[in-house]
Amino acid sequence: MTTPTLLQMTAPLREAFDIPYHDLGPRDRPPRVALVAGLHGNELNGVFVLSRLAAFLRDLADGLRPGQTLEERVLVIPAVNVLGVNLHSRVWPFDKIDINRVFPGLEGGETTQRIAAALLKLTRSAYYRVDIHSSNPDIEELPHVRLYEPNDDERASACLFGLPAVIERPLNRIFSTTLAHAWRAHGGENFVLQAGKAGDLQPRHCEELFRALVAFLQRSGVIGGLELSDEEEDLHYFGLRQTYALLSEQAGFFVCRLEVGRWVQAGQLVGHIYDGFTGDIRADVITPVAGLVSSLRRQPLLFEGDMIMRIQTLDESGNDVEAMMHGQGQ
Numbered sequence: 542m543t544t545p546t547l548l549q550m551t552a553p554l555r556e557a558f559d560i561p562y563h564d565l566g567p568r569d570r571p572p573r574v575a576l577v578a579g580l581h582g583n584e585l586n587g588v589f590v591l592s593r594l595a596a597f598l599r600d601l602a603d604g605l606r607p608g609q610t611l612e613e614r615v616l617v618i619p620a621v622n623v624l625g626v627n628l629h630s631r632v633w634p635f636d637k638i639d640i641n642r643v644f645p646g647l648e649g650g651e652t653t654q655r656i657a658a659a660l661l662k663l664t665r666s667a668y669y670r671v672d673i674h675s676s677n678p679d680i681e682e683l684p685h686v687r688l689y690e691p692n693d694d695e696r697a698s699a700c701l702f703g704l705p706a707v708i709e710r711p712l713n714r715i716f717s718t719t720l721a722h723a724w725r726a727h728g729g730e731n732f733v734l735q736a737g738k739a740g741d742l743q744p745r746h747c748e749e750l751f752r753a754l755v756a757f758l759q760r761s762g763v764i765g766g767l768e769l770s771d772e773e774e775d776l777h778y779f780g781l782r783q784t785y786a787l788l789s790e791q792a793g794f795f796v797c798r799l800e801v802g803r804w805v806q807a808g809q810l811v812g813h814i815y816d817g818f819t820g821d822i823r824a825d826v827i828t829p830v831a832g833l834v835s836s837l838r839r840q841p842l843l844f845e846g847d848m849i850m851r852i853q854t855l856d857e858s859g860n861d862v863e864a865m866m867h868g869q870g871q
């Protein structure tokens with residue numbers, strides 16, 4: 542079978558190249574699910590996980606897993622920014638444009654506009670749509686579902702992934718040019734998944750992401766005959782006023798031993814900021830609120846005002862209601 546392509550592009554001095562995708566399951570129906578990763582070419586967790594998931598779904602479709610079936614049609618686009626993945630680049634390498642800032646795109650426009658238009662055209666007929674990101678190279682994200690002004694169906698379905706957190710965020714003007722925003726005009730249910738950090742691969746997050754996607758496909762009736770492990774899922778839903786961004790009041794070297802996914806207490810010492818020359822401690826980093834650490838700075842060089850971590854609170858003590866862009870990677 543030939544591999545379908547999203548778009549074929551010609552280049553001045555080499556053969557044409559294209560963006561391949563997987564079209565799996567019964568072709569005579571509209572796609573039930575569209576899974577997208579690699580809009581940003583340096584966010585490798587999603588690219589890797591979707592390529593592995595496509596292999597798994599291909600086996601189901603080919604009957605290689607007795608008793609397990611692919612009941613619905615699924616589109617999998619592992620690497621939209623295919624050149625960026627090859628060059629470790631977030632943006633489209635030729636013109637440095639961020640593909641997730643040009644939606645809904647334009648047929649007959651610049652290359653990135655054509656990619657956006659083709660991707661939207663391909664995916665808009667699916668009922669469930671999932672766009673997978675990592676954060677930027679400085680911040681690590683706990684694998685979670687992110688919802689932007691969701692409806693009640695999306696709130697309910699977001700829990701089917703079984704990830705440790707579902708986090709609601711407000712829409713803002715910058716996000717009006719993202720794929721997730723463009724999907725909203727076409728109904729259905731739309732999700733952004735965040736996992737890990739850009740620049741390299743975090744296998745632990747990849748495993749969690751893979752399990753989450755399989756759980757979602759099983760629970761939404763797309764794949765059949767699969768037993769999910771009955772591992773206890775510890776899922777929390779966080780509304781708009783439940784995100785607290787801890788910002789640094791000091792420049793320096795930030796050192797901490799926390800991991801994303803850990804719970805912290807109010808007043809807990811979570812790290813230190815050192816003077817990078819004298820080695821003296823400039824500040825203790827103390828969390829003013831209790832909650833789940835969903836984002837954590839991994840780049841130690843800190844300027845005043847940089848985000849150190851994002852904490853999801855169980856009450857409404859969040860301060861991050863204005864959709865600050867720190868490390869969104871999206």
Ligand SMILES: [Zn+2]
Nearest residue numbers: 581674870871
């Ligand atoms: Zn991204």
